[in-house]
Every structure is written in structure tokens, then in C-alpha cells.
Amino acid sequence: MKIITTVNELRAHLAHFKRPAFVPTMGNLHDGHLALVRQAKPLGDVLVASIFVNRLQFLPHEDFDTYPRTWAADCQALADAGCDVLFAPSESELYPQPQGYKVQPPVALADLLEGHFRPGFFIGVCTVVMKLFACVQPRVAVFGQKDYQQLMVIKGMVQQFALPIEVVAGRTLRAADGLALSSRNNYLSATERAEAVHLSGTLQQMAQALKNGSSDIAALEQQALDSLTKRGWQPDYLVVRRRLDLQPPSASEVADLVQQQGLVVLGAARLGATRLIDNLEV
Numbered sequence: 001m002k003i004i005t006t007v008n009e010l011r012a013h014l015a016h017f018k019r020p021a022f023v024p025t026m027g028n029l030h031d032g033h034l035a036l037v038r039q040a041k042p043l044g045d046v047l048v049a050s051i052f053v054n055r056l057q058f059l060p061h062e063d064f065d066t067y068p069r070t071w072a073a074d075c076q077a078l079a080d081a082g083c084d085v086l087f088a089p090s091e092s093e094l095y096p097q098p099q100g101y102k103v104q105p106p107v108a109l110a111d112l113l114e115g116h117f118r119p120g121f122f123i124g125v126c127t128v129v130m131k132l133f134a135c136v137q138p139r140v141a142v143f144g145q146k147d148y149q150q151l152m153v154i155k156g157m158v159q160q161f162a163l164p165i166e167v168v169a170g171r172t173l174r175a176a177d178g179l180a181l182s183s184r185n186n187y188l189s190a191t192e193r194a195e196a197v198h199l200s201g202t203l204q205q206m207a208q209a210l211k212n213g214s215s216d217i218a219a220l221e222q223q224a225l226d227s228l229t230k231r232g233w234q235p236d237y238l239v240v241r242r243r244l245d246l247q248p249p250s251a252s253e254v255a256d257l258v259q260q261q262g263l264v265v266l267g268a269a270r271l272g273a274t275r276l277i278d279n280l281e282v
Ligand code: PAF
Pocket: 024, 025, 026, 052, 054, 057, 125, 128, 129, 147, 150
């Protein structure tokens, strides 16, 4: 695996390839990331991964400074997973001046759910992804479905800017008990780790209730909030949304949408100091 830290060297190296496949990451890699690399590998003629902890997508009180940097283990894991090129620019390489130009995704998609609780998050994500796309110039890029809204926002950005990139959804990898793999799981204490399964468990119950014919979305969401809160969580949201636009379904369309597999349940909740997110398509 070739490690490249500058945009010029990356461009020179990738000039020899026709169809780079790309997996952007912020490092602290787990099996979920490596599954994205394995999924992306056969989709291109060279597999590029990036590691860049993007300051622009962290709020001032969030974990930018303490976000785990696990460079040696990440390099080894990427090489073992078949990564050909690791692009790992410094902050001054990717943002040589303060980044004045930013990508503003549409409010209707980006200011709800994650964007509501983390204002400006998707501006930071879109801006860095646009910049990484400009550096790597991939033909295909894989983004994890665990970050469901992020995947939708990136797909929309690629479509509206007519970028010649196919965005592919990477399936969510789960631990044996159902917890979605995430870099932030490393923050959990042993007790919290045992409790953490209840986020996916609650989403599963919501999904099952919908499949069983429940159409009172407000009651379903309230039950889910109450149940996690009673267990000591601080939920940001536990909601049922349309897959198409992440808007709430009306009561009259719930049954049809369940039939057409058109719904998704999404949740974000804090367990102690750790914020976890997850989702399940229904
Ligand atoms: O999902 C992530 O790890 C980040 O949001 C991404 C896409 C690498 C942009 O910094």
C-alpha cells in the first residue's frame, strides 16, 4: 500500500488509473470500514482510502481533539484489506487557508435529525467530501449506510453538482449482539457496551411494530424515547421516516410504505458521554 500525504503526489500517482474507487474515513478503523474497502475494491482499478479527521464537521464542544488517532493500526488494517493507496493529508495540506468556500446542502435534508442536533455538520461533511473528491477524482465511492443521512446528503450533492461519481451504499456491520460497529464504540465502558445493544434493539422493536400494522408513528416514537430514557440514555431522536426524503410519513401512507419497503427508523442517543447513531430500513 502506498501512503501519500500531498495532493500533487496523489494526482501524479492516480493519473495512471482510469477508475479509482474511494473510501473516505476519519481513521480509527474497525471492521465496518474494512468491509467498505473490500466492497469498493472490485469496483475500480485502484482502491484509494483516505484518513482525515475533518475539523469542519465537529462542533466546538465535540470530540475533535480527543477523536482517536490510531495511525499504525489503521495502516496495517487497510493494507491487509487490500487498499492500494492511502491518502492521509495534514490539515495544512487539505486546508492551506481557512476554508472560505463551503458546500451548503439543502436545509430540507441537512437541517433535520443529525443536522438539527449537530448544526453545520453536513456543511463540514459535504465540504471535505467535495474536496477529497477533487483530490482523488474517483469514479466510485462507498459510504456506510450506518450514516444514513450522510449517505443521502452525499448522493444528493453528487447528483446536483453532476459529479461523475457513482455513490454506493456500504452495508452496516454489527457485533454479535446487534450493536452497529462504530469508532465511537471504543469510548464505551464495559457496562455501557453491554447496555449499548438497546439502541438497535429499540429500532428493531419500532420496525417490528410497523410491520405488525402500527400506524401511530407519534406513539411509537414516544414509546421508544421513554424506553431508552428509562434505561438511562439521553436520546436525541428515535423516529420513523420515509426513505425517499427522510420526512415523517403521514398516518395514511404508513401501511403502503411498509408494503413498498419505503420506511427507515433512525435513532441517535447518548449513553454516558458517548453519542451513538443507528438505523434500520423497514
Ligand atoms: O463518515 C465519516 O467518517 C466522515 O463523515 C467522512 C465521510 C469521512 C467525511 O469526513
